[in-house]
Amino acid sequence: xxxxxxxxxxxxxxxxxxxxxxxxxxxxxxxxxxxxxxxxxxxxxxxxxxxxxxxxxxxxxxxxxxxxxxxxxxxxxxxxxxxxxxxxxxxxxxxxxxxxxxxxxxxxxxxxxxxxxxxxxxxxxxxxxxxxxxxxxxxxxxxxxxxxxxxxxxxxxxxxxxxxxxxxxxxxxxxxxxxxxxxxxxxxxxxxxxxxxxxxxxxxxxxxxxxxxxxxxxxxxxxxxxxxxxxxxxxxxxxxxxxxxxxxxxxxxxxxxxxxxxxxxxxxxxxxxxx
Amino acid sequence: xxxxxxxxxxxxxxxxxxxxxxxxxxxxxxxxxxxxxxxxxxxxxxxxxxxxxxxxxxxxxxxxxxxxxxxxxxxxxxxxxxxxxxxxxxxxxxxxxxxxxxxxxxxxxxxxxxxxxxxxxxxxxxxxxxxxxxxxxxxxxxxxxxxxxxxxxxxxxxxxxxxxxxxxxxxxxxxxxxxxxxxxxxxxxxxxxxxxxxxxxxxxxxxxxxxxxxxxxxxxxxxxxxxxxxxxxxxxxxxxxxxxxxxxxxxxxxxxxxxxxxxxxxxxxxxxxxx
Numbered sequence: 001x002x003x004x005x006x007x008x009x010x011x012x013x014x015x016x017x018x019x020x021x022x023x024x025x026x027x028x029x030x031x032x033x034x035x036x037x038x039x040x041x042x043x044x045x046x047x048x049x050x051x052x053x054x055x056x057x058x059x060x061x062x063x064x065x066x067x068x069x070x071x072x073x074x075x076x077x078x079x080x081x082x083x084x085x086x087x088x089x090x091x092x093x094x095x096x097x098x099x100x101x102x103x104x105x106x107x108x109x110x111x112x113x114x115x116x117x118x119x120x121x122x123x124x125x126x127x128x129x130x131x132x133x134x135x136x137x138x139x140x141x142x143x144x145x146x147x148x149x150x151x152x153x154x155x156x157x158x159x160x161x162x163x164x165x166x167x168x169x170x171x172x173x174x175x176x177x178x179x180x181x182x183x184x185x186x187x188x189x190x191x192x193x194x195x196x197x198x199x200x201x202x203x204x205x206x207x208x209x210x211x212x213x214x215x216x217x218x219x220x221x222x223x224x225x226x227x228x229x230x231x232x233x234x235x236x237x238x239x240x241x242x243x244x245x246x247x248x249x250x251x252x253x254x255x256x257x258x259x260x261x262x263x264x265x266x267x268x269x270x271x272x273x274x275x
Numbered sequence: 276x277x278x279x280x281x282x283x284x285x286x287x288x289x290x291x292x293x294x295x296x297x298x299x300x301x302x303x304x305x306x307x308x309x310x311x312x313x314x315x316x317x318x319x320x321x322x323x324x325x326x327x328x329x330x331x332x333x334x335x336x337x338x339x340x341x342x343x344x345x346x347x348x349x350x351x352x353x354x355x356x357x358x359x360x361x362x363x364x365x366x367x368x369x370x371x372x373x374x375x376x377x378x379x380x381x382x383x384x385x386x387x388x389x390x391x392x393x394x395x396x397x398x399x400x401x402x403x404x405x406x407x408x409x410x411x412x413x414x415x416x417x418x419x420x421x422x423x424x425x426x427x428x429x430x431x432x433x434x435x436x437x438x439x440x441x442x443x444x445x446x447x448x449x450x451x452x453x454x455x456x457x458x459x460x461x462x463x464x465x466x467x468x469x470x471x472x473x474x475x476x477x478x479x480x481x482x483x484x485x486x487x488x489x490x491x492x493x494x495x496x497x498x499x500x501x502x503x504x505x506x507x508x509x510x511x512x513x514x515x516x517x518x519x520x521x522x523x524x525x526x527x528x529x530x531x532x533x534x535x536x537x538x539x540x541x542x543x544x545x546x547x548x549x550x
Contacts, residue, residue, distance in 0.1 A: 167519060167520055167522075167527065168527055171522045171524075171525060171526075172522045173522075174520040174521060174522060175521060175522045178495070200520070204527060204530065204531075205531075205534050205539075206516075206534060206539045209512065209516055209539060210516055210519075210520065213491055213513060213516045213517055213520060214520050216488055216491040216492060216495075217491060217492070217494075217517065217520060217521070219492075220491075220492040220495040220496065237484065238488060241481075241484055241485055241488040242488055242492065244442060244485075245442055245475070245485065245488060245489050245492060246449060246492070247442075247446045247447045247448075247449060247450045250446060251446075252443055252479060255479065256479075256480075259480050259481060264480075264484060
């Protein structure tokens, strides 16, 4: 399972404040804790810095990689200037979060993808908007894969996000995304699928419980990457256990290591754990 | 999800003692609590009563149905005399737990099945023993279904148990049973699949966590019945949440009812929750 740590995101107020103040300690602390908790990528979103987005992206990436030379960043931006600044600053191959099927965004970002050869997240949305229809979202994902392959990005470097609607609004929302994940994995073996999960539980109580259960279901259908908070210990315990049950943990080594490390000694669930 | 409550089982010492003493209060208390927690069937196993197995089976079934007239029993025995005694005592259609592909067992139980028309659990084991091979266990399950259909048991009254090996002993054990469940549901739409889950976690710590996660995965592959302890509140919370996420809970009614009923106010997980 490829964990993309979501915490360094300028839509979170403490992060905005830390970015504005160039508070290196705060950002590094967030980076280090996620890295130590098992994140393969640290997502960095600096969009709320507006005109300084590109400059702050550069600052954060250099800050993180100076301190954690092996850490990789998911450059989370739709702004070509910030994306390019991130690509330039990054050592090793970053993950671009994200492209989608919208022509304008694609035209702006594809030249940078060709030049810098990052790994890429593709969202299943296009100029027709976000569709609730499984066939439609699958089609957009398949078209994105084909386009990236034509541009010399290999299947192992492509992550497709099936997108998720709230189950409170649409009874089949969970099943639709599970079906898209399974179909992408079957038709493009080796491609990655990735989700930000929290939309599934929108409008309901006990959101953390719902997100956790949906993560397990999605992994059972082939999801192999997720944008989450790696400091959420219950979520991480679910992921480790699921990986073991799906036959991806020889002699249960990771499970037993996590057990011995106390990772299943969880705090009580508060009555209303909604985030 | 069809819950079969597993607690009234003579392999549990307090139950053996209660059965030996014909302690109606103890047995009724176990029955009532499971029934109120949502069990559709109450499993009754009196095998440890040996020569009195049939007599005690009759006593327990009458006891339960006098107190809870709508409760149904899963008659858990391989002993034809106890099975027949159970069928005779039971009001409404019981569930037989279980037949399998062994010729001797089948020859003894099939005449009773034809006479009493119960619902039936079929285990994917035959005279060749228990196979670790998915194709082999699927084949046994399919043959059991065909045989029961020939004997006028309808698909909706057949529950196939794919059996589960410990993931600690066999890396693919979890995947094998998931594949059997999916294949049975695809090829015999309307048939039920059922599991006793706890074998999956044998030999590992944190067994309750593992069982819970495997339940979610199995439901994601089509499992629609389970032999569990309905008083295990974490397991029940997982089942309710999974049902909602799989689109089987219109307007999230059951999820919200469970939430309002405090069913997600869970106690802390003890550090070593192995059973």
